[in-house]
Amino acid sequence: MRISIGSDHRGVKLRAELVDALKAAGNEVADEGTFQTESMDYPDVAEVVAGKVSKGEAERGILICATGVGMSIAANKVAGVRAAVIQDEAVAKLSRQHNNLNVLCLPGDALSTDAATSLVKTWLSTEFEGGRHARRLEKISHLEQHQG
Numbered sequence: 001m002r003i004s005i006g007s008d009h010r011g012v013k014l015r016a017e018l019v020d021a022l023k024a025a026g027n028e029v030a031d032e033g034t035f036q037t038e039s040m041d042y043p044d045v046a047e048v049v050a051g052k053v054s055k056g057e058a059e060r061g062i063l064i065c066a067t068g069v070g071m072s073i074a075a076n077k078v079a080g081v082r083a084a085v086i087q088d089e090a091v092a093k094l095s096r097q098h099n100n101l102n103v104l105c106l107p108g109d110a111l112s113t114d115a116a117t118s119l120v121k122t123w124l125s126t127e128f129e130g131g132r133h134a135r136r137l138e139k140i141s142h143l144e145q146h147q148g
């Protein structure tokens with residue numbers, strides 16, 4: 001799978017560990033940084049990862065900051081992106097089955113490497129169920145196109 005992954009300064013270590021695990025599992029991984037531990041602005045990375053998913057240059061995106069919240073707010077501003085903070089295996093599965101979540105936002109401060117790796121594996125391997133859920137996502141797309 002083609003995956004774009006990014007973090008701010010608070011997610012550098014976890015991102016590096018996830019990049020290794022994703023590559024080892026055979027994924028094509030675009031690591032968008034940040035590659036520095038100095039403070040930076042998470043919307044700059046969210047724009048790159050969400051933009052790639054929006055344009056179809058990546059099938060899925062993963063974003064990490066301290067809470068995952070800022071990344072999800074920023075990523076959801078990009079057309080066609082469905083992003084959410086997830087830190088629970090069952091919700092990770094449902095976020096794919098029901099919401100076709102295409103950008104996973106992780107709270108780097110709250111997850112161990114093992115927990116994050118397992119969560120990402122579950123999220124990547126779970127398919128969207130379609131049906132009634134597709135109808136609901138169409139309504140969300142309509143909101144995106146006709147807001148205000």
Ligand SMILES: O=C(CO)[C@H](O)[C@H](O)COP(=O)(O)O
Nearest residue numbers: 010065066067068069070071
């Ligand atoms: O979680 C985040 C946004 O939701 C950021 O990682 C966090 O706000 C960065 O804070 P600081 O500049 O104090 O390191």
